[in-house]
Amino acid sequence: MDNPLAWRPQAINTGNWLAGYSLNALRERVGTDRIVLPICSLGTPAEELTGLAPLVLPPLYHEALDDELRVALVSRITECFPFYHETSRGGESSVELIELPARAHPACGPTGGVVAFSVDTAVEEHGPHLPLATDTLQSYAVLERLASEHPGVVLAPPVDYGQLTWGLPFGMSIDITAPLLTRYVTGYTNAIADWLEPTAAYVVDVHGSIVHRAAIQDGLAASRIGRWSFRWLHDPLVALSGDRGDQHAGGVETALIEFINPALVDAAWWPSRREELLAKQMSLEDAVRLSSDLPTFIERVESERLNGIVGGLENYDAIDGADLMERILGVSRTDLAALLPTG
Template sequence: MSCRYLHERTTTAAADAFQQAEVAVLPTGSVEQHGPALPLGTDLLAARAVAETVGDHPDALLLPPIPVGVSAHHRQFDGTLWTDPETFESYVADIVASAAEHGVRKAVVVNGHGGNSEALRRAARGLREEEVAFAAPWNWWSNLDALIAEELDTSLGHADEVETSMMLAVAEDLVRESALEAAEDEGGDSWGKSIQGASVGFDAIDFTESGAVGEPTAGSKEVGEKLLAHATDDLAALVEWLAEQDVDDLWPRGHK
């Protein structure tokens, strides 16, 4: 499958691409610890892999991926990079607004990191309120709960069987399979820590020594390929729906 990001085009080729496209597709992720077995770029690699599946879609234009996200809660683990939520929000909004200036005023943000979600939602709301662009934040796993439960009998954790499966499917050479057992043995059973209903686990180190949460040894390439295929179908359907919408109908109702 061919895939050409905006940054791989010349300015004249970009002019044609913006004229033809209806929806900008912006991958966002993180560079943060994913335990001893998975790469720091797990969230970025997953988001990018899913986004690239619409690289040839006639309605889509792939924008350059944003690698670093809102990840300060992983800062005690080596290699983690992060930015603050307000900076991330503004950066994403500026990129989507730039695409809108070139004529593509609808976007899907293909996100791979849960920590980005609140900032992405705020960015999308601000762009819509100002009638600059309509951006739909979309986590690649957001419509896969049933499949994850069926295949792995779990829900999404961190550096767990879900993310291990996805990495085995899209970046197998970066997975240290020999370290999966240690990741699990020294990991957490669930995300977060609470006492009497109060959340007291502010950072990942508060509830996982390895950085993993879940059962990464249960992951498999076969399941990862199923996750990727279903996420691909979901993204294509979302792009197609958004492409069909008149942008004027997407602004807030009653907006003056």
């Protein structure tokens, strides 16, 4: 896209970018509204993409793909979305592929700086009250702040697909698998190297799967960018999140999204239906235990009609979104200082 932040919704469940909608809102639109997956060039004007259909998935980029990878990614995405093929609703609806002509576009910012982008799972359910792109929204709130503090930092569009497990039983979640993620990250990073000619790359994610993180770093290591740094942005929050059983779409992510933009939290659900949300969340312990047995995970979700939150929404009462963001920014500023030129 020409504007690396053009995908960012101003409010949940509005506009054409599908990742700005919640799990429940999309369930109501699947089968009614046309959904497209675009393949386009870096720098494609955002309005060209949003005009394609009522609901537009995040794009794949021509420059990051070879023919084999393109076929494999499209096949995997359509297996997962809108409902994973092994769930009871698998095959219920479909996604239309639209491949725009490959074109060279001007760089999205000055060349020769430190490029920053995220590799998150932007198409991953985050319960009834948060948008699918919750992880990417957090990443770019941090990166935008860093870019405002350092003119030498240039934002690039996000990599919006990654490896995940927990979202698949609920729907509206795409897992491209670790091997495909590694290949796509390498292709994307090489494309960014050609487009923005950076001196270094700062790459972040919020999603946090260990497999996902390893795949990103493998992809970066295989790229042509010699200087890079990777950060899982929730690393400084572990004592306040995972250690409390609050891992996915719970208190920490709700507080952070609310801090970034309160309009991105669905007020029809939070806090007005708090007890209903708490009653249908899955515990972190159960999610970890079931991760290696996806059929049983799916059966549990479908039989109990769980809502996509994994543990710890009640943790919201013990944390503060502004404090969480400052903790993330603290480690990110240190990371970035090592990449920026001195003197």
